[in-house]
Amino acid sequence: MSTTQSDRLRGLLEPLVSAKDLDLEEIEVSRAGRRRVLRIVVDSDEGVELDACAELSRAVSELLDESDAMGEDEYVLEVTSPGAERPLTELRHYRRATGRLARLQLHDGGEVVARIIEADEEGIDTEIPGVKGRKPTARRIAFAEIAKARVEIEFSRKDGKNEITQDDRDDILNDIQNEEEA
Structure with a gap:
């Protein structure tokens, strides 16, 4: 799709999508045989x-x-809608993924799989699951460090929790703050 058509469609559709209290995430025009397919991805x-x-x-x-x-x-x-394993590209995506497990590819070539605890304008606070009986660790990751990020599908959490409680979130954020002060 040409930039002109993409811009024109976005300009036309964004007010309508916003009026429905949704975010226009993506517009894609592709070919399917003789027909074109206009795919509009929305979220909230x-x-x-x-x-x-x-x-x-x-x-x-x-x-x-x-x-x-x-x-x-x-x-x-x-x-x-964006789907379960959506890429995280905007601050609002990270905020919506709070409590979810994400796979983060870092610019330095590393990769981190961590639960997103909180997101702000500079980055995310995460909890990296413990391996082989070790306790989970807290880590702050700046957006500048992240090359790609995607939500991971979890069919069942081993700890039996469906979501992070406010107390869990506070404990993890305190751990991050204590590590930064150390």
Whole structure:
């Protein structure tokens, strides 16, 4: 998709998506045989339910029919959420992934698999799971250190917890602060 078309579609669709309290994450136009596929990826802090995608799809379809943004050729419209193993590229993605396990590829070539405890403008506070009976360790990772990041799928947590409690979060943040002061 050309930058001009991408910018035009984003400019056209962003107000509509925002009005539905959603974030427009991605717009992609690709070929599928003779047809084009317009894929719109949306998200929110609470996630996106199927009904919200269907409602947005109808509204986007009407808006595109009224404009010439897609031209005269046929296309298939897909409105979807980012998926379970989404890449983390924006601060809001890291904040939404709080409590989740993430695989972080670092610019220095290293890789870290850690639970995101908290995210701010400079980076993330993480808990690196303990291995072979060792205790988990806290680590602060600046965004400048991260080359790529992706949420990891967890089918079952070994500790039986479904989410990090506020007390757990406070303990981990205290550990990070104590390590930085040491």
